[in-house]
Amino acid sequence: MKKSVYSICGMCTVRCPIRVESQDNKITWIEGNPYQLDGALCAKGTAGVAMMNDTERPQQPLIRVGARGAGRWRKASWDEAFDFVADKLKTIKKDFGPESVVLSSRGGPWQDMYKAFIHAYGSPNYTNHDCTCGRNTHHASLSINGVGRKGFAYDIKNAKHLVLFGRDMFSALRIAENNQTLDMLENGGRLTYVDVRQTMTGVKATRFFQVRPGTDYALALGVIHQVIKKGYYDKDFLDRYVTGFDKLCTFIEEYTPAWAAKECDVKEKDILAFVEEIGQDRPNVIFHPGWNLARYSDSFYASRAMHILNVLMGNIEMKGGLFIPKGAGDCGKKGIRSIDCPKPDIKRGDGVGWEYKHFDKGPGLAHLFFSHMISEDPYPIKAWIAMRHDPFSGLPDPERQKLAMDKCDLLVSIDTNYSEFGWYSDIILPESTYLERDTPIVQQKGLKPRLTLRRKAIEPVNDTKSSCEIFTALAQRLGLEETFPFKTMEELWAWQLEPTGYTMADFDKKGFIELSDSPVFFDREKLDGQFKTPSGKIEIISEKLTSNNLPSLKPFVAPDKAPEKGMFRLIYGKVAIHTQGHTTNNPLLSELMPTNTLWVNTKQAKKLGIVSGDLVEVSSKDRSYNATVAAHVTDHVHPEAVFTTHGFGKEIPKQTRSYLAGLSDQKLMIGKLDEWDKAGGGVNLCEAFVYVKKSIRNTKRRADL
Amino acid sequence: MKKYMIHLNTRRCIACHGCEVHCKANKELPVGPFLCEISCTPLKMVGGVPRMEITFSTCRHCEDPLCVPVCPTNAMVQREDGIVYIDQEKCIGCMACKKACPWEIPVQNPDNGKAVKCDMCMDRLDAGLKPACISKCTTHALKLVELQSL
Ligand code: SF4
Numbered sequence: 001m002k003k004s005v006y007s008i009c010g011m012c013t014v015r016c017p018i019r020v021e022s023q024d025n026k027i028t029w030i031e032g033n034p035y036q037l038d039g040a041l042c043a044k045g046t047a048g049v050a051m052m053n054d055t056e057r058p059q060q061p062l063i064r065v066g067a068r069g070a071g072r073w074r075k076a077s078w079d080e081a082f083d084f085v086a087d088k089l090k091t092i093k094k095d096f097g098p099e100s101v102v103l104s105s106r107g108g109p110w111q112d113m114y115k116a117f118i119h120a121y122g123s124p125n126y127t128n129h130d131c132t133c134g135r136n137t138h139h140a141s142l143s144i145n146g147v148g149r150k151g152f153a154y155d156i157k158n159a160k161h162l163v164l165f166g167r168d169m170f171s172a173l174r175i176a177e178n179n180q181t182l183d184m185l186e187n188g189g190r191l192t193y194v195d196v197r198q199t200m201t202g203v204k205a206t207r208f209f210q211v212r213p214g215t216d217y218a219l220a221l222g223v224i225h226q227v228i229k230k231g232y233y234d235k236d237f238l239d240r241y242v243t244g245f246d247k248l249c250t251f252i253e254e255y256t257p258a259w260a261a262k263e264c265d266v267k268e269k270d271i272l273a274f275v276e277e278i279g280q281d282r283p284n285v286i287f288h289p290g291w292n293l294a295r296y297s298d299s300f301y302a303s304r305a306m307h308i309l310n311v312l313m314g315n316i317e318m319k320g321g322l323f324i325p326k327g328a329g330d331c332g333k334k335g336i337r338s339i340d341c342p343k344p345d346i347k348r349g350d351g352v353g354w355e356y357k358h359f360d361k362g363p364g365l366a367h368l369f370f371s372h373m374i375s376e377d378p379y380p381i382k383a384w385i386a387m388r389h390d391p392f393s394g395l396p397d398p399e400r401q402k403l404a405m406d407k408c409d410l411l412v413s414i415d416t417n418y419s420e421f422g423w424y425s426d427i428i429l430p431e432s433t434y435l436e437r438d439t440p441i442v443q444q445k446g447l448k449p450r451l452t453l454r455r456k457a458i459e460p461v462n463d464t465k466s467s468c469e470i471f472t473a474l475a476q477r478l479g480l481e482e483t484f485p486f487k488t489m490e491e492l493w494a495w496q497l498e499p500t501g502y503t504m505a506d507f508d509k510k511g512f513i514e515l516s517d518s519p520v521f522f523d524r525e526k527l528d529g530q531f532k533t534p535s536g537k538i539e540i541i542s543e544k545l546t547s548n549n550l551p552s553l554k555p556f557v558a559p560d561k562a563p564e565k566g567m568f569r570l571i572y573g574k575v576a577i578h579t580q581g582h583t584t585n586n587p588l589l590s591e592l593m594p595t596n597t598l599w600v601n602t603k604q605a606k607k608l609g610i611v612s613g614d615l616v617e618v619s620s621k622d623r624s625y626n627a628t629v630a631a632h633v634t635d636h637v638h639p640e641a642v643f644t645t646h647g648f649g650k651e652i653p654k655q656t657r658s659y660l661a662g663l664s665d666q667k668l669m670i671g672k673l674d675e676w677d678k679a680g681g682g683v684n685l686c687e688a689f690v691y692v693k694k695s696i697r698n699t700k701r702r703a704d705l
Numbered sequence: 706m707k708k709y710m711i712h713l714n715t716r717r718c719i720a721c722h723g724c725e726v727h728c729k730a731n732k733e734l735p736v737g738p739f740l741c742e743i744s745c746t747p748l749k750m751v752g753g754v755p756r757m758e759i760t761f762s763t764c765r766h767c768e769d770p771l772c773v774p775v776c777p778t779n780a781m782v783q784r785e786d787g788i789v790y791i792d793q794e795k796c797i798g799c800m801a802c803k804k805a806c807p808w809e810i811p812v813q814n815p816d817n818g819k820a821v822k823c824d825m826c827m828d829r830l831d832a833g834l835k836p837a838c839i840s841k842c843t844t845h846a847l848k849l850v851e852l853q854s855l
C-alpha cells in the first residue's frame with residue numbers, strides 16, 4: 001500500500017518539516033515539506049532511510065551482562081526491561097530519595113514530556129545538552145533583554161546585512177534559514193563572517209575576518225566603539241527602551257578599532273570599512289548572538305556584545321531585523337495543552353538555583369552534576385537516565401564523567417542509536433527512529449505561529465518503541481499515571497487539541513496548522529512589557545550580574561598562548577554531512593565522510609615537517625588520550641589553532657563504520673569538564689591545548705613480508 | 706533532440722553533498738557508486754575572502770554518445786528526448802560504456818555487477834516530477850533546464 005505523511009525530520013535538532021512516502025511499510029521517498037521548504041532537504045535528511053535500515057542500531061532492549069563499557073549484552077523483552085528500570089528506580093527512591101535521579105535529554109520541543117516524567121517521579125534534576133550549546137547566548141539574552149535566546153527570532157531574508165561570529169550556518173544547516181540567507185545575498189545583502197578558519201559560510205560571505213582564536217569579544221568591542229563614535233545607532237530606540245547606554249560609552253572608550261585589530265590579528269582599515277557598511281545598512285543589520293557559543297571563557301560576554309550591537313541598531317520588532325516570536329495567544333487563539341508536572345521543591349543536584357543563583361533554573365547545567373556527584377554534595381546521585389543524549393560525546397573529558405557515573409546504581413540509555421554513554425550504561429531502551437514514531441503536538445512560535453507534530457511514516461521494523469510509549473509504560477509501573485494518563489496517541493492528541501477547536505484532520509493538508517494568515521508584528525512604539533528585566537527596559541547593566549559579583553561590561557583579557565612549543569589550541573566545528581556523533585556510523589553519510597582530519601596552518605606544518613595527507617599524532621595535555629589522523633594543511637586556519645570536526649573517534653565496536661575512526665575532540669579536553677564560564681554557564685569547548693606531531697606511522701619502508 | 710540539462714547556480718550551492726545522497730537514496734544504490742558529484746577547488750583569496758569554485762557533474766547525456774554504440778547488448782539507449790540510459794535487463798556489466806565515455810561516467814553497481822549512471826531520473830520526469838537531486842537540493846541551487854529547439 002502506498003502512503004504519504006507529513007512529519008518532522010529527526011536527523012538533527014533543527015527538525016525540518018518533511019513529507020515521507022512509503023510502500024508496504026518501506027520508505028521510498030523523503031523530501032522537505034513542499035509548503036515550507038519546497039522539497040529541499042539535506043544529505044542527513046535523506047540518509048534517514050539508511051539509519052532506519054541500519055542493523056548497527058539497537059533492535060530490542062539490551063541489558064548489560066559484563067562490566068560497564070565491556071560491550072556484553074543480553075536481549076530482553078520490553079516487559080523485562082521496563083521492570084528492570086522501574087524496580088531499580090523504586091529501590092533508589094526508597095534508599096536515597098527521588099532527587100538522586102538525573103534525567104538528561106538533548107532538549108527540544110518535546111522535552112516537556114521528559115521533564116514531566118522526572119518531576120512526577122519526585123526529582124528536580126532534569127537537564128539537557130545546552131551547556132555545550134546555547135546557554136551562554138541564552139543567559140546573555142536574559143541579562144540584557146530579560147528574555148531567553150528564543151525570545152527573539154531573525155528575519156534574515158529581509159535584512160541588508162547579517163553578521164556571524166563563528167556561526168558556520170552553511171555547515172550547521174537549518175534549511176529554511178540557509179535559504180533565507182541566500183535569498184538575502186541574491187537581493188544584494190551582505191554577510192560578514194568572523195572565524196579562526198574559513199568555512200562554507202565564510203566562502204559565501206561578502207566580508208571575512210580570520211581572527212586570533214578567543215578574540216570574538218575584542219572584535220565586537222572595537223565595532224561597538226566605532227559604531228558609537230560614528231553615531232550609527234538608533235537614539236530614539238535607546239531613549240525609549242534602553243538603560244545603561246552612558247556606562248557603555250565610558251567603558252568602550254579604550255576599545256578602539258586599532259586596539260581590536262591588534263588583539264584579533266586583523267586590519268584596522270577592515271574594521272572601519274565594516275562599520276561604514278553597518279552605517280549604510282542599519283537598522284536592517286542582524287548581529288546573530290551565537291548558537292553553539294560554548295567556546296571561550298568570555299563567550300558569554302561576546303554574546304552580550306552582539307546583543308548590545310542589535311540594541312544599538314534598534315532593529316527589534318521590524319522587518320529585516322529581530323522579532324519577538326508569537327504564539328497562539330498573540331493571534332487571539334487558545335493554545336494546546338501539554339503534559340506537564342511542576343518541579344519538586346528540592347535543591348538541584350547541579351547547584352543551579354542555590355550555589356549559582358543567576359542561572360535559568362529550567363534545565364540547570366548538565367556539566368555541574370559531575371563534581372557534585374563525586375563529592376556527593378548536596379546528596380548522592382544514584383541514577384542517570386539519558387534520553388537520546390550522549391554526555392560522553394558532547395561534554396569534555398568522558399573519563400572524568402565516568403568517575404561520577406560509577407557512583408550510580410543505574411544508567412539508562414534511551415536512544416535510536418548506540419551512544420558512547422549507551423555503550424557504558426546498564427540498559428539500552430531502543431527508541432524507534434523518527435520515521436517510525438509519533439510524538440505529541442507542539443507549537444512553533446514565529447511571525448506566523450504553527451502547530452505541528454511528528455507522525456510515523458511506517459510501523460517500527462524492529463522491536464523498538466517511541467519515547468512517548470517508553471515514558472508512559474515506565475510511569476505506569478511507578479504509579480505516575482496522573483501525569484501520563486493516556487493509553488494511545490489519539491487520546492493524547494485529542495486532549496492536547498481540545499482547547500484549540502482544531503482536530504487532527506486539520507494537519508492533513510500541509511502537515512501543520514497555521515495560527516495566523518499574515519505575519520504578526522507588535523507595535524514598535526509599544527514594546528514596553530516585552531523585556532522581562534527588573535526595570536522592564538533593555539538593560540546594558542544587569543543588576544542580577546552585579547549582585548552575583550559579575551561585571552556587566554567585562555574588560556577584555558587576551559586569550560592564553562599555547563603553554564609549550566608543539567601545542568595548539570583545539571578548535572572543533574561541524575560539516576553539512578554529519579550531525580556530530582549521531583550520524584558518523586550512518587551507511588550513506590559515513591561513505592561521504594568516514595573520518596575527520598586535523599587542519600594545520602601551512603607555516604606551522606612546515607615547522608613540524610608535515611604536508612597535507614601526512615598522518616599526525618594528536619595528544620591530550622596529559623597524554624592520556626591520543627589519536628592519529630591525516631593532516632589537512634591550509635593557510636585558512638589561524639596559526640595558533642588546529643581544527644577538527646566533532647563527532648568522531650568513537651569507540652563502539654558494534655558501529656563498525658565509525659569505530660575508532662578519526663579523533664575525538666572531547667576526549668582531548670582533559671580537565672575541561674570543570675572549566676566553564678561562571679557568568680554564562682557554558683562549557684569552554686575551545687580552551688584546550690593539544691600536542692601535535694608527525695606520526696611515525698608515515699612509514700616509507702616495509703619491514704615484514 | 707536533447708531536451709534537458711541540469712544547471713547549478715554556484716552562488717547558491719553550499720557544497721553540502723545533499724544532491725549526491727538524494728540521488729543514491731532514490732536509486733537505492735549501495736556503498737560505492739555515486740551518479741553525480743559535487744567538487745570544490747582549493748580555497749583561493751578573491752577580494753579578501755577565501756573562496757572556491759563548486760561544480761556539479763554527472764552524465765552529459767551527449768548528443769552523439771560514445772557509450773551507446775559500443776554496448777554489445779544494446780543496453781545503452783538514447784531516448785527521443787536525448788536521455789541516455791541503461792536498460793538494466795540487458796546490461797551484462799562488461800563496462801565497455803565506461804571505457805568509451807570520455808569522462809568514464811558509467812559505474813558498476815557492486816550489488817549486481819551491472820553498469821549504472823544518471824538517467825535524468827526519467828521515471829520521475831515521465832511522472833511530471835523533477836529529478837531527485839533537483840527536487841531536494843538543500844538550497845534550490847540545482848535547476849532543470851528545458852532546452853528549446855530553434
Ligand atoms: S544539494 Fe544543492 S546546495 Fe547541496 S551540494 Fe548539491 S547542489 Fe549544492
Ligand code: SF4
Pocket residue numbers: 763764765766767770771772773789805806807808809810811822
Ligand atoms: S555516459 Fe558518457 S558518453 Fe555516455 S552520454 Fe553520459 S557522458 Fe556521454
Ligand code: SF4
Pocket residue numbers: 727728729731740741763822823824825826836837838839
Ligand atoms: S538526475 Fe537523477 S540520476 Fe541523474 S544525478 Fe540527478 S538524481 Fe541522480
